[in-house]
Amino acid sequence: MKLLSEYRDHASALPNRIVMSPMTRLRSHPDGSPTADVADYYAQRAAAGLIVTEGIWPHSTGQSEAWVPGLQTGRHIDAWRRVTEAVHARGGRIVAQLMHGGRKGHPLARIDGSWPTGPSSVVDADRPHLLDGTKADPITPGAFEHAEIAVVVGHYAVAAANAIAAGFDGVEIHGANSHLPHQFLADNTNLRTDEYGGSIENRMRAPLAIVDAVTAAIGSRLTAIRLSPGNPQFNMVEADPAPLYRALLAELDRRDLAYLHLTDNDDYPALADLRPRWRGTLIANIGENRRPTSAHDAEAVLGLGRADLVSFGRAFIANPDLVERITHELPLASIREDLLYGRDAAGYSDYPRWAAGAVRCA
Numbered sequence: 001m002k003l004l005s006e007y008r009d010h011a012s013a014l015p016n017r018i019v020m021s022p023m024t025r026l027r028s029h030p031d032g033s034p035t036a037d038v039a040d041y042y043a044q045r046a047a048a049g050l051i052v053t054e055g056i057w058p059h060s061t062g063q064s065e066a067w068v069p070g071l072q073t074g075r076h077i078d079a080w081r082r083v084t085e086a087v088h089a090r091g092g093r094i095v096a097q098l099m100h101g102g103r104k105g106h107p108l109a110r111i112d113g114s115w116p117t118g119p120s121s122v123v124d125a126d127r128p129h130l131l132d133g134t135k136a137d138p139i140t141p142g143a144f145e146h147a148e149i150a151v152v153v154g155h156y157a158v159a160a161a162n163a164i165a166a167g168f169d170g171v172e173i174h175g176a177n178s179h180l181p182h183q184f185l186a187d188n189t190n191l192r193t194d195e196y197g198g199s200i201e202n203r204m205r206a207p208l209a210i211v212d213a214v215t216a217a218i219g220s221r222l223t224a225i226r227l228s229p230g231n232p233q234f235n236m237v238e239a240d241p242a243p244l245y246r247a248l249l250a251e252l253d254r255r256d257l258a259y260l261h262l263t264d265n266d267d268y269p270a271l272a273d274l275r276p277r278w279r280g281t282l283i284a285n286i287g288e289n290r291r292p293t294s295a296h297d298a299e300a301v302l303g304l305g306r307a308d309l310v311s312f313g314r315a316f317i318a319n320p321d322l323v324e325r326i327t328h329e330l331p332l333a334s335i336r337e338d339l340l341y342g343r344d345a346a347g348y349s350d351y352p353r354w355a356a357g358a359v360r361c362a
């Protein structure tokens with residue numbers, strides 16, 4: 001199986017091509033520090049070729065929901081260091097996903113009570129989890145003043161440096177699935193008339209500034225980005241993704257990043273269109289808006305040469321020993337959707353490893 005073969009590029013070596021996809025789990029302390037359960041959870045999954053953490057806010061003004069972790073303060077760095085050490089002790093590799101909510105969020109979901117702000121003042125229909133345990137009704141976000149964009153870009157650079165201080169093996173900028181860079185790229189969330197809106201060149205400006213700031217802080221070989229071209233999920237509208245993402249990849253490809261993490265979807269075949277335009281390492285995600293990624297589907301993508309690695313999301317939640325199960329062709333346990341966003345170990349770090357007859361099989 002190609003999925004189980006070693007992967008090497010000029011900077012890294014991974015024991016297999018199975019990546020744990022980033023998944024928000026809302027298991028942090030209210031201040032954004034990951035709990036001890038978080039260290040257990042990722043350490044249990046350390047056999048992955050690479051783990052990408054759940055989205056982490058670079059700054060409290062980018063917090064999208066309550067209990068999402070942060071990478072802004074010394075407390076955050078110390079708490080994340082316990083996570084990276086636990087993963088490294090098991091021989092794993094882990095990168096931090098920097099997730100800025102932009103227009104997403106709510107003052108009652110945030111440790112600083114700030115009002116969400118994005119490229120433009122366009123309401124998001126998503127209902128974030130609040131600190132009191134309820135879900136918010138949509139509110140109207142603010143729009144960044146021109147000078148505020150450089151400040152937010154700077155937040156990413158500081159958080160990236162914090163990630164390396166916490167022992168992460170790199171940083172993935174979350175430019176997918178409706179988060180801040182995606183809000184600059186998409187049609188419906190960027191109505192700006194300054195140099196950050198309008199033309200393709202302008203809409204790419206803030207995402208590229210973020211990449212360049214992170215690269216300047218930690219180096220291009222520790223910097224990666226996730227993109228979801230044309231993904232209609234989460235109220236995003238991208239009428240004509242091909243020219244935009246081709247232009248963006250032409251810029252990114254020159255920057256010699258650690259990898260590109262690309263989600264495929266039925267509306268726009270991103271992998272088929274963009275793989276030939278990316279010379280570096282490419283991680284594919286093929287499960288957005290589809291059934292959970294299976295080893296069979298992943299192997300097919302690798303066989304077509306559409307990616308070097310494949311990320312697994314939901315299967316990794318329910319199967320801490322996913323790599324072992326794929327290796328030995330063992331059945332996979334089913335996910336407990338009702339426990340995705342709990343406060344404790346239930347449905348998180350309490351999924352058992354394989355034991356014949358002891359798991360519910362999908």
Ligand SMILES: Cc1cc2nc3c(=O)[nH]c(=O)nc-3n(C[C@H](O)[C@H](O)[C@H](O)COP(=O)(O)O)c2cc1C
Pocket residue numbers: 021022023024025054055097099174176177226263285286287288289290291292293311312313314315340
């Ligand atoms: C509970 C949950 C939380 C998620 N949170 C994030 C996130 O924080 N960042 C991100 O880029 N994608 C997030 N995703 C998307 C996954 O990374 C992945 O792309 C998606 O689950 C499809 O892959 P799968 O079919 O293997 O599950 C999340 C998905 C789930 C199910």
